[in-house]
Amino acid sequence: MPPSHPFDDDKLKEECGVFGVVGLAEAANFVALGLHALQHRGQEAGGIVSYDPGTGFNSARRFGYVRDNFTKASLMETLPGELAIGHVRYSTAGSKGQTAIRDVQPFFGEFSMGGAAIAHNGNITNAIALRRELIERGSIFQSSSDSECIIHLMARSLQRNIVERMKDALRRVEGAFSVVAMTRTKLIGVRDPLGVRPLVLGKIGDGWVLSSETCALDIIGAEFIREIAPGEMVVITQKDGVESFHPFEKSPSKFCIFEHVYFSRPDSILGGRSVYETRENIGRELAKEAPVEADVVCPVPDSGTPAAIGYSLESGIPYAMGIIRNQYMGRTFIEPTEQIRNMGVRLKLNVNRALIRGKRVILVDDSVVRGTTSRKIKEMILDAGAKEVHFRIASPPTAWPCFYGVDTPKREKLLAATMNVDEMREYLGVDSLRFISLDGLYRAVGEAQGRNASCPQYCDACFSGEYPVAPSDMIEKGFQVKAAE
Incomplete structure (x- = not known):
């Protein structure tokens, strides 16, 4: 498994990416390429399931990066067929350090009418209650993943075919789910009624593709057709093409706004908008809301770069790469001593001293989570001779944990949950600290009037x-949901 690094540990992490292909020879190879493009959504482990009429269902699940596992001919030859799905993952917050290969998706189940495999991006918020109910009724779980509940609910359904069983199962599920699944002949995609997590449809030759993001369509040369709508299920076969169903009650869309801020790759398209352009707009809004006199605007790489460019363009303050990221410190790097480990961020980032010395510096980052990395970066900038350091953050203060598929620290570990902005500024030791407002963020993603307070357009x-x-499982554990105003 890739070891964690201090720089990355202070970022929110998406937990999964999903990809599926039907109607292409050696489909698993296309899935491997798609997963490689989605590696930013999950770097701990990956898996692929394929189906071939001659050999049946075949699967491979491995820890580590896609490039280190699913590029080997000896492995890919074991995954024949024109239909395949795949998954990349982080472990959930509750299972850090306890991950077993049995937790790696896709999950497979054999039913009376044939087998089915399923890969899930998101988080089931009533998984504990469902799991308890299923175990009491005789289900035997093989993993600690909430996603396995879907397979057991399908197995217990009395519906006549796998598609209907999946509809039946997902109606019992609460929370966020973008699912890619497969039977012997069908590729299936489903989004939860709120559409919290992304899922898109593509086409390549005679084949069809489902993916968490459009950037993974690009890597295999697939044409982006459309997004799967919130609450929609698509069933795709070579014979009939794409069939669309709406098995859930219609609800207002609540797409995750943090996908625009950080999770999705900047070369993806979300809601018809370029993620890169949206992040640049966020920087422009931030410059309008939080101007400051300075000499240079620097991104905290790499996620702060588009917003920093936007801030620079709007403010007229020159943009500069004041911090350089070491792109070659991969997972094979060995940290042999406590002294080396304590270098922390310096192993990952280095200050461009010639650009920083004597300057008033605006640092633009996507978020502040615990604040530990921000403090270290500030120290590096000051050590390089900066006159002033001003933090500008391209999202509002992150004060609440996510329960919909994002690995978030407990609330008491979030800096914004225990401090106001002035206290955070003092804790970080910077000359000024400003976050984009929630209304400003909404304007940047295309909502001209800002956030609709009575019915927010996003999650x-x-x-x-x-x-x-409602995060049912966490409420059962004692989590205090914010009271309605």
């Missing part, structure tokens, strides 16, 4: 504490 629970789906 922004990590900023507002307003959860569109």
